[in-house]
Amino acid sequence: MTFPITNIALVMAALGSGLLAGVYFAFSTFIMQAFARLPVDQGIAAMQSINTTIVRSPFIVLFLLTAALSVFIAVMAIVYWRGSISVLMLTGAALYLVASFLSTMVFNVPLNDALDKLDGRSVESAQVWSTYLADWTRWNHVRTAASLLGACAFVRALF
Incomplete structure (x- = not known):
């Protein structure tokens, strides 16, 4: 048995981790593959657009809130x-903070930052x-599994 506030945090962290796992799963299983099928400049432009949009979306609130809840837990x-x-x-908490949150900051974000500086029409693009597609997706698989397993651990702690 845990304290009521801890139970609320566990429920919210489980939901946050689960929702994020779903987003990451979508990227790993079809979004990045769809971008890879586009002409290079269009695939790069699509990912650059997502990278700009995501930091201004509810995703970032959920991403940071789940990290804060994990620290509290x-x-x-x-x-x-x-x-x-x-x-x-x-x-x-460790699965979310280390394998999802930290891996995002250490691997996926720097890849996104480098991609954002790339001109999709250049020779080296x-x-x-x-x-980028291979490396980013590999680390996204880690985030997917970690977020899902973190959600499972949070739910299991409730029972």
Whole structure:
């Protein structure tokens, strides 16, 4: 059993992680593949547009809120240690914070920043785009799995 505020945080973090896993899953399974089928300049332009739009969308609120909730949950797990429940809480928080949030900041965002500086009509754009698609999608798979597993750990901690 955990405190009511912790239970609310667990529910919200589970929903946030689950929603983010769905977004990442869509990118991993069909969006990036669809962009790869476009002419290079169009694929790059589409991803550049997403990169600009996403930071001004509700996605970023959910992304940051879930991180904050994960920190809160981790602190509560440590301060009010409850054995296996705390382990599940820490597992969910670590999965989201390290494998989803941190990997985004360390890998996906720098790839996006580099892509944003690229002119899709330049000679080197085809090679950069090909590498970007592979690297970005690989790290997106990590975010997908981590967010989903984090959501599962948060839900399991509730029961």
